[in-house]
Amino acid sequence: MPESCPAPVLQARDLCHVWRTPEGQERRLFKGLSLELGAGEKVVLLGANGCGKSTLLKLLNGLLPISQGSLHWRGEAISPERLRDRELARRFRRDCVLLFQHPEAMLFNPSVAEEIAYGPRLLGLEDIPARVARWANELGLEPLLELPPFQLSGGEKQKVALASLLALDPGLLLLDEPTASLDPRASGWLVDTLLDSPATALISTHNLSLAAELGSRALVLGEGGQLLFDGPLRLALGDLGLLEQAGLAHRHRHRHGGLAHAHLHGHDWDAP
Ligand SMILES: Nc1ncnc2c1ncn2[C@@H]1O[C@H](COP(=O)(O)OP(=O)(O)OP(=O)(O)O)[C@@H](O)[C@H]1O
Ligand SMILES: [Mg+2]
Incomplete structure (x- = not known):
């Protein structure tokens, strides 16, 4: 690679995920x-x-x-063996964060404040109280700081999980359905925060209306995990054939007076 061309933040090559069913049959996702x-x-x-x-x-x-395949982060190979190197693991974990689809899986501290502080403390970062205060303020979590996370609503838990990741100042955000439980105001905050941030982000969503706000490039997976499209998001959202192939277009009946007809839609059910 020429010197003027920096390594991608993340590069996956020929990825394949293989597992076995309880009956011993091999299953695969992604196939390269x-x-x-x-x-x-x-x-x-x-x-x-x-x-x-x-x-x-x-x-x-x-x-x-x-x-099968390989993963490189900022030019460094990443694998379970490589992540046994504590220094590499520390740098990777601080930079590359994953918001789980179900935030309960991430929350285990006795209070919201300790939850947000946990990652920065584990990674030896400075200014932990300031980090907690900043992200609690950004996400409106201040009244909840002393509460146990398990007592919170679904959207509040999602906000705590987000705050605990953002407190690391990550450079690479992998966000799995981050707006699924958020109300419109919090979703809008997340869109603005992401767009204002210099960080790289890969964000999964079913919400085709919000997708257009979250990024400018789309990766569309087919139902067998194959990559159907990698390109401008607007092109993907305007391609009903692609959306249908990916299982993202829906069909429902319209009722106009006494008449009903059905056709494909690419927009979300709740879109205006
Ligand atoms: N190790 C594994 N063992 C069993 N099944 C697996 C394994 N890994 C992946 N799968 C299966 O692969 C499929 C993909 O799951 P995944 O949760 O990634 O889908 P998704 O696109 O995130 O779906 P959703 O939109 O519902 O969140 C599922 O059917 C899941 O059960
Ligand atoms: Mg999922």
Whole structure:
């Protein structure tokens, strides 16, 4: 690679995820998926239920081992063996964060304040009280700081999980359905925060209306986990054939007076 061309922030080559069913049968997802995320890019990951979005984000975060293929982060190879190097693991974990689709899986501290402080403390960062105060303020969590996270509402838990990641000042955000439980105001805050941030982000969502706000590039996965599209988000959202192939277009009946007819839609049910 020429010196003037910096390494991508994340580069996956020929990824494949293999597992066995309880009956011993081999199952595969992705069958050789390759992608690159460049510095500062905001990329939206689209695909139907079960196509592999969450699995892909976990592979890219090093949380699931890659069965085949390779993963490079800022030019360094990442694998379970490589992550035994504590210094590399510390740098990678601070930079590359994953927001789980179900935030309960991330919350285990006795209070919201301790939850937000946990990552920065584990990674030996400075100014922990200031980090907690900043992100609690940004996400409106101040009244909840002393509460146990398990007592919070779904959207509040999502905000605590987000705050605990953002408190690390990460450079690479892997966000799995981050707006699923957020109200419109909090979703708007997240869109603005992401767009104002220099960080690279890969964001999965089903919300095609919000997708257009979250990024400018789309990765569309087919129902077998194959990469159907990698390009401008607007092109993907305007391509009803692609959306139908990905299982992202829906058909429902319209009722006009006494008449009813059905046709395909690419927009979300709740879109204006
Ligand atoms: N290790 C594994 N063992 C069993 N099944 C697995 C494994 N890894 C992936 N799968 C299956 O692969 C499919 C993809 O799951 P994944 O959660 O990634 O989908 P998704 O695109 O995030 O779906 P959703 O939109 O519902 O969140 C699922 O059917 C899941 O059960
Ligand atoms: Mg998922």
